Amino acid sequence: MTVSIKRLNASQADFNSQLATLLAWDDSVDHQVNESVRHILHQVKTRGDQAVLEFTEKFDRLTASSVAELEMSQSRLQQALEAIPQNQRVALQQAADRVRDYHERQEQKSWQYQDEDGTVLGQKVTPLDRAGLYVPGGKAAYPSSVLMNAIPAKVAGVGEVIMVVPTPDGLVNDLVLAAAAIAGVDRVFTVGGAQAVGALAYGTETIPAVDKIVGPGNIYVATAKREVFGTVGIDMIAGPSEILVICDGKTNPDWIAMDLFSQAEHDEQAQSILISPDAEFLDAVEASINKLLPTMERADIIRTSMTDRAALIHVADLNEAAKVSNRIAPEHLELSVESPEALLEEIRHAGAIFMGRYTAEALGDYCAGPNHVLPTSGTARFSSPLGVYDFQKRSSIIGFSAKGADRMGRVASVLARGEGLTAHARSAEYRIKSDE
Missing domain, CATH: 3.40.50.1980 (Nitrogenase molybdenum iron protein domain)
Known part of the structure; x- marks a missing residue:
């Protein structure tokens, strides 16, 4: 045919x-999917570990008495790395090295400058404290996604990278765990679906809340990421x-x-x-x-x-x-x-x-070497590939000298009074030197 x-x-x-x-x-998200995801997220937000355990049993047919049982130890990740065939181990390491080398060139540094009256201005670049990485499990196992999502986070200096990966019927993919070991993932939980996104977004007694969730998933995962955006950052809806x-x-x-x-x-x-x-x-x-x-x-x-x-x-x-x-x-x-x-x-x-x-x-x-997490559906008009910059945030630094506060306070006073915000104006005016 x-x-x-x-x-x-x-x-x-x-x-x-x-x-x-x-x-x-x-x-557009199917109404039934939306309702299901909202229910799951609400349960995880209000009932924590217990809800995660119930949904894991329901959707992944995996029974555990505590969420702690669903965490993979670092020794288990190393065991997976040693268990996979050597050619796969070598290929993963070569890919990781290239991805790391490329992303190290993206790292942004803090900067400052001083203007003519001694005022210091600048930007402080700080990594996120904690990032969550969703990795598909079961048949759709993508170790390359582990490298592409975790390595930029580690290069950025993220304090802790938490990975969630479903293991339906207890099916564990050693290649995914090996990639986590190579990429330096800090903690791995065998939890998937909207319940995993909810756990990362809101935190439970065992799974810590993160600042940003990245990584691909099915329609339930994508919908859950859309729902929790605002509570946490997300990479994109792909x-x-x-x-x-x-x-x-x-x-x-x-x-x-x-x-x-x-x-x-x-x-x-x-x-x-x-x-x-x-x-x-x-x-x-x-x-x-x-x-x-x-x-x-x-x-x-x-x-x-x-x-x-x-x-x-x-x-x-x-x-x-x-x-x-x-x-x-x-x-x-x-x-x-x-x-x-x-x-x-x-x-x-x-x-x-x-x-x-x-x-x-x-x-x-x-x-x-460059990231394979990329904008789809025409969003490349305004979006970029996932990178180190997605795991860093920027804070403005402003430090006025007495002379600068006097000079710019006069500007702020005029603008604030023009907007009818008297407290703003007077706050600036307190720093203005008397013209007498």
């Missing part, structure tokens, strides 16, 4: 409306995975087809788009898609994703390709062209940009 991919042409009069339809994704490839028609079409598959295999809602000025190349990639699809383990998922949400877009030239890409603001953007640096100048919105024919997006998911 061949896959027929949507074709769009940027020269058509209705292209903009066709593109809008292609990109539309309904992220939509389905996306890849957009701009190709000049000179890359092997099999490579491009597999790059598109690399996101399509995540789930049926994932979106894979190819833009090219070469119409014959679009045909060649579609032929590769149909040739390679039967060889894929997740062929059914890929087929649904490619049929429902993929597109092959014909444009006049690479300049127009960049304009269409900026409209889409993709999570992952591959510039599979002769001169990616030149095309890069035209790109304004993308979560991560992969330069040249040899840079498969998949490398970025695991071991390139």
Whole structure:
């Protein structure tokens, strides 16, 4: 059964409306999911450990007499690290080293300066005290997500990183625990779902409250993160995975087809788009898609994703390709062209940009170094990849000298009285020297 991919042409009069339809994704939360999540969060907030235990038994079929029993010791994490095959251990360590090296370059430092009358101004950069990391468990186990979320937090200097990971039916993934050991995660609880998000947000007798929750999860986890935002910070509400490839028609079409598959295999809602000025190349990639699809383990998922949400877009030239890409603001953007640096100048919105024919997006998911937690659904227009800066906060430093308080107090007085805030004005005026 061949896959027929949507074709769009940027020269058509209705292209903009066709593109809008292609990109539309309904992220509205099912009413029943919302109600269920709110109930779970309320129970965890009011009943703490007991609620966590009940929901863990109900949803993960895991019985424990206390939440303390659900905590994995550091020795258990080390045991997992030693238990996995050596090639996996080496690969995890190599990926962790690259991720750490990249993120160490993002660290922001405090700074100060002094103006002409001795007033000191500046910014104090401080890490969060505690961060919570949600990691999917069971079949959907992603050790790479542990590295990408925990390492920037540790580089930022976060005091304690708490990881929660469900273990349905007691199924523990050693690769995830090994990644936690390598990344330096401080505490691990085998709790998942909305109840884990609630525990991290509100704290229980055993699980400490955190300042920010990061990490991917299912619809219940995403909804819970949305609900607790404001009580704690969150990284983002992520939509389905996306890849957009701009190709000049000179890359092997099999490579491009597999790059598109690399996101399509995540789930049926994932979106894979190819833009090219070469119409014959679009045909060649579609032929590769149909040739390679039967060889894929997740062929059914890929087929649904490619049929429902993929597109092959014909444009006049690479300049127009960049304009269409900026409209889409993709999570992952591959510039599979002769001169990616030149095309890069035209790109304004993308979560991560992969330069040249040899840079498969998949490398970025695991071991390139930059973070794979990226803005989706067009939010790259105003959002950035997860980074060290997400685990640091900034405090303004203001220290007026007597001379500065006199000079700027006069300015504040005028503005405060203009706003009708007399106490503000008089507070500033007390510091003004008499003109006599």
